[in-house]
Amino acid sequence: MRNHAIANHAIATHAHRRRLTAGRVWHDVSRHLFDRFLLLPIGAAIALVWANTGPESYFTFAHMLAFPVNEIGMALFFALITQEIVEAVMPGGALHSWRRWGLPLVAAAGGVAGSVSVYLAYVNLAYVTVLAQAWPIACAVDVAAAYYVLKTILPRSGALPFALVIGIATDIFGVFVVAPRHLVLATHAGGAALMMIAVALAAVMRAAGVRSFWAYLSICGTVSWFAFYLVGLHPAFALAPIVPFLRHEPRRLDLFADPPDDDATHHFEHEWNVLVQAILFLFGLVNAGVILRGYDTGTWAVLAAALVGRPIGMLAAVGLACAAGLHLPRRLGWRELVVVALTMSSGFTIALFFATGVVAPGPVQVEIKIGALATSVGALLALAAARLLGVRRVVR
Amino acid sequence: MRRVIITVLLWIVVAGRIEPAPQSTPLPIKADSVKFAVIGDSGTGDRAQYDVGRQMESAHAKFPFDLVIMLGDNMYGRQEPQDFVAKFEEPYKPLLSAGVTFYASLGNHDNQSNRFYQGFHMGGERYYTFARRGVRFFAFDTNLMDPKQVDWIEGALKQSQDDWKICYFHHPLYSDAGRHGSDVQLRVVLEPLLVKYGVNVVFAGHDHVYERLKPQKGIAYFVSGSGGQLRKGDVKPTAETAAYFDDDQSFMLVEVAGDDLFFEALSRTGRAVDSGVIRRQPSPGSTGGL
Numbered sequence: 016m017r018n019h020a021i022a023n024h025a026i027a028t029h030a031h032r033r034r035l036t037a038g039r040v041w042h043d044v045s046r047h048l049f050d051r052f053l054l055l056p057i058g059a060a061i062a063l064v065w066a067n068t069g070p071e072s073y074f075t076f077a078h079m080l081a082f083p084v085n086e087i088g089m090a091l092f093f094a095l096i097t098q099e100i101v102e103a104v105m106p107g108g109a110l111h112s113w114r115r116w117g118l119p120l121v122a123a124a125g126g127v128a129g130s131v132s133v134y135l136a137y138v139n140l141a142y143v144t145v146l147a148q149a150w151p152i153a154c155a156v157d158v159a160a161a162y163y164v165l166k167t168i169l170p171r172s173g174a175l176p177f178a179l180v181i182g183i184a185t186d187i188f189g190v191f192v193v194a195p196r197h198l199v200l201a202t203h204a205g206g207a208a209l210m211m212i213a214v215a216l217a218a219v220m221r222a223a224g225v226r227s228f229w230a231y232l233s234i235c236g237t238v239s240w241f242a243f244y245l246v247g248l249h250p251a252f253a254l255a256p257i258v259p260f261l262r263h264e265p266r267r268l269d270l271f272a273d274p275p276d277d278d279a280t281h282h283f284e285h286e287w288n289v290l291v292q293a294i295l296f297l298f299g300l301v302n303a304g305v306i307l308r309g310y311d312t313g314t315w316a317v318l319a320a321a322l323v324g325r326p327i328g329m330l331a332a333v334g335l336a337c338a339a340g341l342h343l344p345r346r347l348g349w350r351e352l353v354v355v356a357l358t359m360s361s362g363f364t365i366a367l368f369f370a371t372g373v374v375a376p377g378p379v380q381v382e383i384k385i386g387a388l389a390t391s392v393g394a395l396l397a398l399a400a401a402r403l404l405g406v407r408r409v410v411r
Numbered sequence: 412m413r414r415v416i417i418t419v420l421l422w423i424v425v426a427g428r429i430e431p432a433p434q435s436t437p438l439p440i441k442a443d444s445v446k447f448a449v450i451g452d453s454g455t456g457d458r459a460q461y462d463v464g465r466q467m468e469s470a471h472a473k474f475p476f477d478l479v480i481m482l483g484d485n486m487y488g489r490q491e492p493q494d495f496v497a498k499f500e501e502p503y504k505p506l507l508s509a510g511v512t513f514y515a516s517l518g519n520h521d522n523q524s525n526r527f528y529q530g531f532h533m534g535g536e537r538y539y540t541f542a543r544r545g546v547r548f549f550a551f552d553t554n555l556m557d558p559k560q561v562d563w564i565e566g567a568l569k570q571s572q573d574d575w576k577i578c579y580f581h582h583p584l585y586s587d588a589g590r591h592g593s594d595v596q597l598r599v600v601l602e603p604l605l606v607k608y609g610v611n612v613v614f615a616g617h618d619h620v621y622e623r624l625k626p627q628k629g630i631a632y633f634v635s636g637s638g639g640q641l642r643k644g645d646v647k648p649t650a651e652t653a654a655y656f657d658d659d660q661s662f663m664l665v666e667v668a669g670d671d672l673f674f675e676a677l678s679r680t681g682r683a684v685d686s687g688v689i690r691r692q693p694s695p696g697s698t699g700g701l
Contacts, residue, residue: 070595078599142488144522145554308592311519375557378519378582378594 058299066304094254119180129328206246317386360393451482451616453638482616483518483581568608588618
């Protein structure tokens with residue numbers, strides 16, 4: 016009897032340990048997935064497989080979810096990005112000093128000029144001028160992907176803030192081009208007035224000391240979303256004018272890094288993290304599904320612009336700026352700069368988003384999207400370049 | 412002896428590609444019928460396009476069609492004024508001189524500004540509609556299927572009370588060609604509208620072959636994208652394939668007479684490679700057959 020009880024206890028203990036181990040593994044895996052923004056590429060991978068094996072069901076699904084994900088859900092993602100940028104550039108933030116912005120802005124301008132020139136030259140030489148309207152996609156940089164790649168290659172050099180400014184500046188330029196969608200969406204009267212109401216409401220709430228970000232989101236955010244929609248701007252950017260009114264703390268380390276004095280009032284992004292990651296998963300699932308034989312001129316044009324035009328444009332612009340008297344940041348040499356330039360060539364998430372915003376659904380959008388997905392090889396090129404050039408940490 | 416065997420085998424292989432054998436249904440050439448020709452992916456400006464143009468002229472002598480629908484990629488490469496001459500006005504000069512009107516839709520190789528070219532009769536629009544004696548044609552721009560266009564398509568189809576509704580555009584909703592194939596993303600958007608509002612026939616190009624598909628949800632689909640371009644041996648026939656021809660350039664002749672639509676596909680050499688008749692289905696969405 017006693018032996019039996021001991022045996023039962025041993026079994027129970029073993030099962031408990033297994034549950035604990037499984038729980039720990041799940042915790043580690045999920046944390047890794049969330050911390051590295053891996054749900055998006057997972058969603059994209061599922062979409063690619065699904066679209067190429069069951070296109071009818073995939074496109075029916077994607078067509079149904081395209082509006083709620085791209086036009087509503089992504090507003091939370093861009094709010095999060097706005098929050099990160101606002102905190103990084105405020106006094107005490109990692110990117111506050113304008114001295115840090117000079118050379119990266121020049122590099123960003125060079126990258127945009129290089130990528131757009133190559134893109135337009137490619138589509139014009141191929142005489143496929145219907146693709147010309149998609150040029151803003153050449154301005155997309157996946158900042159999150161660039162952040163994690165550089166964090167792996169150059170964790171302690173000046174490359175990280177330098178690259179982040181380039182990525183942010185490039186994407187902000189792209190957003191200003193993509194946001195007006197008169198070709199894609201009908202415009203309506205009354206949007207501008209509604210926009211002013213949304214911003215005024217946010218200002219009043221801030222003055223009244225409202226602390227809950229949910230109040231800003233549900234009231235001002237909703238009004239702003241309708242305003243953007245009516246005025247013909249992409250509603251995914253609707254929360255951007257509202258976010259600056261929320262409470263903030265400077266982000267002293269760098270973008271995406273958790274501040275030590277973390278709290279929900281000042282850092283709503285932690286409350287939203289799971290939600291936004293779920294949205295990014297859906298974004299990948301809804302938008303990355305393309306039938307691979309849909310590749311065409313637009314695919315090669317986007318790839319050439321991102322992998323050739325942008326790095327060359329950036330390096331040329333930095334070269335000219337240095338010749339004119341500007342200096343590279345400390346601990347950032349030309350070898351590191353080449354790696355940074357290649358890291359910036361990945362457009363992935365932002366390029367996919369720009370593709371849905373600037374080109375109407377159809378075969379043209381498909382060939383552009385394939386190019387956007389393929390720019391992910393930029394990250395691999397950056398890793399390869401780091402190894403070849405003997406950039407620190409990769410070479411052991 | 413070996414040469415004879417090889418020749419016979421080659422003949423069997425070549426003949427076997429044209430499946431099924433051309434039907435013998437001739438075009439009735441009635442006085443009050445609507446007669447038109449169909450070309451797609453034509454604007455290469457090379458010899459093959461001119462050959463097809465000559466066959467169309469020859470066909471026109473016997474079958475006096477007064478309009479041609481163009482399924483996109485009406486111009487490849489450079490698209491300057493002199494190119495409109497070399498890639499459109501010269502190849503079809505006898506037809507244009509005879510008063511035949513061309514109605515174009517835009518392909519991925521066409522400049523969007525080509526909709527303003529007088530010879531394409533698009534009225535400056537990317538998508539438009541026109542009618543001939545109870546037959547209404549709808550030209551779409553499938554390059555960019557923006558919400559405005561989808562709304563327009565639904566409105567135009569809904570409004571039409573014509574006996575026949577024929578849609579044409581560049582990218583095929585159904586195709587068994589290997590290079591591009593069916594555009595399922597477009598199909599998900601367009602097919603429900605085509606079915607709901609009783610479209611009878613759809614013509615598309617993009618794949619550089621000729622293919623007739625078995626009716627899908629009551630709609631007859633044709634791919635006719637070899638009016639100038641050609642992708643030899645590209646069709647991979649499936650259970651949906653009714654007939655195909657991918658050995659040479661081709662074009663189509665169509666005649667709508669009462670409740671029947673007669674069609675014939677001709678090769679660059681003038682050989683009939685497919686023909687048949689489609690009977691109009693009385694109610695929208697009902698399943699039909701060839």
